[in-house]
Amino acid sequence: MLFMVIERFKDGKTKEIYRRFQEEGRMMPEGLKYIDSWVEVNCDE
Template sequence: MVVERFKDGKAKEIYRRFQEKGRMMPEGLKYIDSWVEVNFDRCFQLIECDDLRLLQEWIFQWQDLVEFEIISIVPSKETAEVVTKML
């Protein structure tokens, strides 16, 4: 999960760049879906990748407009399988 915090009300600039250049994700990152807060403060993106360096490359393209928080997550079903083995 990637949490993007839009810097200083820069939502217009972010969407303008997105219209002009797309997500600018390197090959190997897989965009799943995203959700934006109604006040345009944050965007929550679900992204898959096997190489964290690809996230770094992507972040570098947007860091002037967005602050990033990367949260490694595991699907609930897979987590339940791991925990069940320990019970």
């Protein structure tokens, strides 16, 4: 079974959140498998 998760971040938090992803990974529950993602062009700060 596949699920699509849409993440929305508070204004000004995008760089901070992606830095955490790089440092700590996605921190998903055991048993979930990350497949792919895309980023909207307008998300940069």
